[in-house]
Amino acid sequence: MQTDIDKFMVDQLEISLENKLDAEELFKDKKSLAEAIFFARDIINEPANIKTPQTYSEKILEYLEPLGIEVTIIGEREMKNLGMGALLGVGQGSQNESKLVVMKYDGADDKASPIAFVGKGVTFDTGGISLKPSANMGEMKYDMAGSAAVVGSLIALARRKAVVNVVGVVGLVENMPSGNAQRPGDIVTTMSKKTVEVLDTDAEGRLVLADAICYVQEKFRPRCVIDLATLTGAIVIALGKTYAGCFANNDELANQLIAAGNKVNEKLWRMPLHKDFSEMIKSDVADIANINTQAKGANSSTAAHFIEHFVKEDVAWAHLDIAGVAYSKTVSSISSKGAVGYGVSLLNQFIKDYYEEQ
Structure with missing residues (x-):
């Protein structure tokens, strides 16, 4: 019996092209990008009992090393020796050991200073002692979407053999409540030697980024630093599911990222940094607090200012808060429910347009 759909089945399709080689190269480029996005979506969608910092770091090593990317996995003992008290504090309540994964891609022959991408990789975020509400907590398996973008x-x-040097650093932790968990009011010392008063253990992503950003600057002296994180619920309130928030200390870098995002439909909206917001994270007992201590509001901006404290003065830096765009509860024309893989196309286009040697 022939159905309606059988009437439209195609046995063979022929496409005529003026330049077959150009088309094949374009398809190869698009295919490599699609595979990268699918990797990001798949790892984000993994449940947290499978996606621990250990298994996630092993997956990175397994997938990236055959591509010629140098992968280094740093464990808790070495991070402690490096002074990464902020990152380690987030993960100390978990039985799963925290990891810092460093990925070095040298695509340019001149060994120029690399572009640095840094990602928040909280494989599951309960909020720690500052426990989140139980409703929708299962979605916190997505809290490592920034690292997946990196x-x-x-x-x-x-995969497309881009002529550029890039280093990616992701901090992988699990934020859990336990008898050994970080407490509100604890003070930690970061790799930069700055101290942080942890007033809310659910403001943990910025602590992970603080040490990861410090590490990439000390180790690689990058030309610029771009971090990505599902950082604040406030950015969702401000921008919904349409834009990610872009905070930057450099206008040129911000404009380049926004332009690249517009090309690939991963939109960014420039958000404000201001000395008033920086004042809001002052602490009476440490160099800074990890949340706003003085007034309500501006929570995405105060979070960005927290991260900025760990960026060297001469380094161009942008922080992309992707909390509203990292996953979708509905089916779209190009993605099912769940992880979107936001950031992969954006960063790829950014490199292609502004930093890749021709």
Whole structure:
């Protein structure tokens, strides 16, 4: 019996092209990008009992090393020796050891200073002692979407053999409540030697980024630093599911990222940094607090200012808060429910347009 759909089945399709080689190269480029996005989506969608910092770091090593990317996995003992008290404090309540994964892609022959991508990789976020409400907590398996964007972008660049040097650093932790968990009011010392008063253990992503950003600057002296994180609920209130928030200390870098995002439909909206917001994270007992201590509001901006404290003065930096765009509860024309893989196309286009040697 022939159904309606059988009437429209195609046995063979022929496409005529003026330049077959150009089309094949374009398809190859698009295919490599798609595979990178699919990697990001798949790892974000993994449940947290499977996606621990250990298994996630092993997956990165397994996938990236064959692409010619140098992967280094740093464990808790070495991080302690490096002074990463902020990152380690977030993960100390978990039985799963925290990891810092460093991915080095050298696509340019001149060994120029790399572009640095840094990602928040909280494989599950309960909020710690500052426990989140139980409703929708299962979605917190997505709290490592920033790290997935970093890993995915490295995959895309390596697969198309981009002529550029890029280093990616992701801090992988699990934020859990336990008898050994970090407490509100604890003070931690970061790799930069600055101290942080942890007033809310659910404001943990910025602590992970603080040490990861410090590490990439000390180790690689990058030309610029771009971090990505599902950082604040406030950015969702401000921008919904349409834009990610872009905070930057450099107008040129911000404009480049926004332009690249517009090309690939991963939109960014420039958000404000201001000395008034920086004042809001002052602490009476440490260099800074990890949340706003003085007034209500501006929570995305105060979070960005927290991260900025760990960026060297001469380094161009942008922080992309992707909390509203990292996953979708509905089916779209190009993605099912769940992880979107936001950031992979954006970073790939950014490199292609502004930093890749021709």
